[in-house]
Amino acid sequence: MTDPNDPLRVIPTDAPPIGACRKTGDSLPPLTLMGEHDLCPGCGEPLALRQILDAIDAMDMAQRAIGTIGIGCYTALTSLMDIDLIQALHGRAPSVATGAKRMRPETLVFTLQGDGDMVNEGLQEVIHTAARGENVTCILLNNGVFGETGGHMTATTVLGQRTKNSIEGRDAGEHGFPILIGDLLARLEGTAYCARASVHDAKGVARTRRFLDRAFESQMKGQGFSFVEILTMCPTGWFLPTAEGPDYLDQELGAIHEVGELKKDGVLIES
Amino acid sequence: MSAPSTEANGKRGPRGTVVIDAERCKGCELCIPACPPEVLRMSSNRNASGYLLPELLEGCTGCGACLMVCPDFCFEVYRFDPKAAEGA
Ligand SMILES: Cc1ncc(C[n+]2csc(CCOP(=O)(O)OP(=O)(O)O)c2C)c(N)n1
Ligand code: SF4
């Protein structure tokens, strides 16, 4: 219970305030059916989901959006989403998105995939989709682990990162180097827009939203393939207390998978 | 319920407040360092699932940073209307 000797006054937060005020933020993201989900405490994936749905809602594309979904922890978030979705086989969402967009060019088509799904299981899918310049937006939630199946190393795991099967840290000699998928896709000619964001703090979340907006705008202008990589916390897979997730994401994964725009209007942005 | 009080946060009174859905909270603590004026802290209260809950101190600005970093969609954010509050 609240300490009566505490000099700081605790403000009740169980009901809306009385008096002249306006609500400036809803708890539930737009286009959701409910807010309850079974993802772990401190997971970064729901933060990315909020920004994706916010971006679709702000463009007024809810009735014309189609998500093609990969397999990972984020797959469970589909039960919250009130837009049209197609569940793809592991790693194959970019090809499903290709089909949906070619048949319905007026729609906003995006994939929702993890690093295990996109960069391990189905790496060729996203590369060919980008190279063909398909007018779809692929969204990667990159946490450097196969989160859902227990936190094993993926192709994006950074050197030194502890995972279930690199318990002493990923070692280049034994496990090879991480693939920086955003940098790789940016170099393909079919890619019109490419950016990497991170949800480790509120500024990073706001940046994520800006990059999503630009990717979706690029798609609706018919510029070609667009890609937004979003670094997300996985405290469970990283064996970390939830409160340490954001700093670990920023300092360990973010040091290698650097945040920023990599390509805009088909032009590479050199750092 | 929290009302806009004039003496609470300097002369101007509080600029905003939040409603926290305690039952949805998973006690991850991500909202604590995200709050710029540092008016969120963990309490010793738990919800029905056993998770420790955050609590709000005086000085919320209604900035919405907590809402952006909460993975369990617990925060609703309000801003007080300064003119209406002065007149009240
Ligand atoms: C063809 C196939 N192989 C393996 C699996 C098992 N599987 C389910 S989720 C998953 C890992 C997903 O990792 P990632 O895409 O990074 O998502 P995260 O859980 O980290 O969010 C795997 C390997 C599967 N469902 N289907
Ligand atoms: S295992 Fe990781 S990615 Fe999956 S829900 Fe838990 S924290 Fe999120």
Ligand code: SF4
């Ligand atoms: S709205 Fe801003 S100031 Fe108020 S509790 Fe949330 S983060 Fe803190």
Ligand code: SF4
């Ligand atoms: S960020 Fe959300 S779930 Fe985590 S402690 Fe704060 S209110 Fe609870």
Ligand SMILES: [Mg+2]
């Ligand atoms: Mg993953």
